[in-house]
Amino acid sequence: MKKAAEPIFDTTPQSTGQAKVFKQIQKLGKYKSMTVKAVVKNNKLATFNVFVNMKLGKMMTVKVGQSYGNFGSHDFLKVPTNATNAKNLPTTDNNKKKK
Structure with a gap:
């Protein structure tokens, strides 16, 4: 749940003040549950929603979430044909030093 919530907390803040508050929520909050919803239409992943509940x-209580979707004929979300060849969700490395 923590790995799923990190990119949401990293992309949501719009100011430095909000970023500080979100870091405190991440640090002090306890992860309670996570909801994942994937909708497949015509053998294509149409929408993908992730929601994480914290206390x-x-x-x-705090609920953070993110939604992904395809627009029109563009297929941004790829469905793996087999569970063994599915790739991990992308993660960001916040420990890299920026130049």
Whole structure:
């Protein structure tokens, strides 16, 4: 769940203040559940949704998510023909030094 939520937290903030708050949520929150929904139409992956539920303290809950989809005739999402040749989801390496 943590690996699924990292790219969502990395791409969502629109200011440095929001980025700091999101880092604190990642650090202090407890991951509770994750929902993944994939819709296949005509043997093509039409939409893909990922939602991660977190709990902060006793009363607050946070739900972060991201949706992917194809537009018109463009096939951005590829469905593997076999589970053994499926590739891992791309991850970002935040530890690389930027030049």
